[in-house]
Amino acid sequence: xxxxxxxxxxxxxxxxxxxxxxxxxxxxxxxxxxxxxxxxxxxxxxxxxxxxxxxxxxxxxxxxxxxxxxxxxxxxxxxxxxxxxxxxxxxxxxxxxxxxxxxxxxxxxxxxxxxxxxxxxxxxxxxxxxxxxxxxxxxxxxxxxxxxxxxxxxxxxxxxxxxxxxxxxxxxxxxxxxxxxxxxxxxxxxxx
Amino acid sequence: xxxxxxxxxxxxxxxxxxxxxxxxxxxxxxxxxxxxxxxxxxxxxxxxxxxxxxxxxxxxxxxxxxxxxxxxxxxxxxxxxxxxxxxxxxxxxxxxxxxxxxxxxxxxxxxxxxxxxxxxxxxxxxxxxxxxxxxxxxxxxxxxxxxxxxxxxxxxxxxxxxxxxxxxxxxxxxxxxxxxxxxxxxxxxxxxxx
Numbered sequence: 500x501x502x503x504x505x506x507x508x509x510x511x512x513x514x515x516x517x518x519x520x521x522x523x524x525x526x527x528x529x530x531x532x533x534x535x536x537x538x539x540x541x542x543x544x545x546x547x548x549x550x551x552x553x554x555x556x557x558x559x560x561x562x563x564x565x566x567x568x569x570x571x572x573x574x575x576x577x578x579x580x581x582x583x584x585x586x587x588x589x590x591x592x593x594x595x596x597x598x599x600x601x602x603x604x605x606x607x608x609x610x611x612x613x614x615x616x617x618x619x620x621x622x623x624x625x626x627x628x629x630x631x632x633x634x635x636x637x638x639x640x641x642x643x644x645x646x647x648x649x650x651x652x653x654x655x656x657x658x659x660x661x662x663x664x665x666x667x668x669x670x671x672x673x674x675x676x677x678x679x680x681x682x683x684x685x686x687x688x689x690x691x
Numbered sequence: 692x693x694x695x696x697x698x699x700x701x702x703x704x705x706x707x708x709x710x711x712x713x714x715x716x717x718x719x720x721x722x723x724x725x726x727x728x729x730x731x732x733x734x735x736x737x738x739x740x741x742x743x744x745x746x747x748x749x750x751x752x753x754x755x756x757x758x759x760x761x762x763x764x765x766x767x768x769x770x771x772x773x774x775x776x777x778x779x780x781x782x783x784x785x786x787x788x789x790x791x792x793x794x795x796x797x798x799x800x801x802x803x804x805x806x807x808x809x810x811x812x813x814x815x816x817x818x819x820x821x822x823x824x825x826x827x828x829x830x831x832x833x834x835x836x837x838x839x840x841x842x843x844x845x846x847x848x849x850x851x852x853x854x855x856x857x858x859x860x861x862x863x864x865x866x867x868x869x870x871x872x873x874x875x876x877x878x879x880x881x882x883x884x885x
Contacts, residue, residue, distance in 0.1 A: 638829070
């Protein structure tokens with residue numbers, strides 16, 4: 500599903516193509532999904548679960564919380580760089596899906612916003628405008644969508660400093676955000 | 692330059708063409724020049740008007756405020772065009788999405804001057820302009836998807852905050868947002884508006 504959507508877009512993808520590419524009989528598809536949309540939404544759920552999995556694996560009690568978070572974000576970017584269709588399905592295709600797909604994307608953003616809500620506690624200017632968290636996630640998603648849409652998913656790990664900057668910028672003093680951004684650059688160099 | 696009835700009809704036809712492609716999953720239409728041509732005609736006016744508005748104002752934050760105010764006003768005035776530009780074409784497929792990204796990237800030069808205005812300057816990340824564009828775009832698309840296109844101008848202060856903040860930091864951006872709102876901003880509980 501993810502590979503076909505990445506090549507042709509959600510709208511042009513057919514169940515026949517998905518089934519043929521996966522090498523499963525149509526009956527197996529029908530047993531698991533009502534239609535193409537249900538399959539796409541399940542794929543997004545799977546990608547979110549895998550992404551959380553690699554981020555969790557990057558956590559270590561021996562590291563500071565901030566370094567664990569940096570390594571977790573890096574792990575997700577590396578996963579998506581290795582599997583560009585994951586990044587495409589998570590960040591690009593929901594915009595191409597009907598309203599339910601868009602809503603699922605919004606729900607995914609809500610889950611991400613829980614993390615951002617924790618950062619609100621540190622906000623210098625709390626309360627922020629009600630759209631600030633959505634906008635923050637949108638800025639980060641834009642960087643990912645642009646690379647993926649341009650066929651440059653392998654460059655996603657390079658975005659780590661930009662993503663860290665974008666994620667922290669509304670909540671902390673700029674000099675502190677720049678310090679974390681520098682840490683992200685160092686982690687990037689360390690990872691080669 | 693005024694807008695003629697013919698201009699309006701042509702814009703409506705272009706918007707309808709883009710929306711039709713979305714309904715019909717018109718990948719072939721996008722890959723043809725017809726749809727991207729229609730899209731370019733719809734967006735070129737928006738970009739020109741934004742550029743004109745960005746010339747107003749002594750300093751960069753005021754120029755961005757003016758440009759953003761004009762852009763939100765243009766989108767609110769023509770909801771069907773706003774939907775075609777921001778929601779329908781990117782929904783068509785990869786080629787449509789690339790056209791859309793090209794439109795969004797055209798706003799980078801307006802924002803790039805913010806680097807000189809920022810205390811952080813050279814330390815700002817490479818993609819700070821796209822962070823700001825993505826922040827504004829996400830809020831605008833959500834409003835359009837929710838059928839609140841005509842209310843977009845009321846979000847000027849909040850969107851302005853998210854566009855200026857990556858360059859200036861939250862404290863300065865909040866002050867400028869308050870200037871734009873002329874009163875206390877709409878705020879929410881954590882997670883609200885997501």
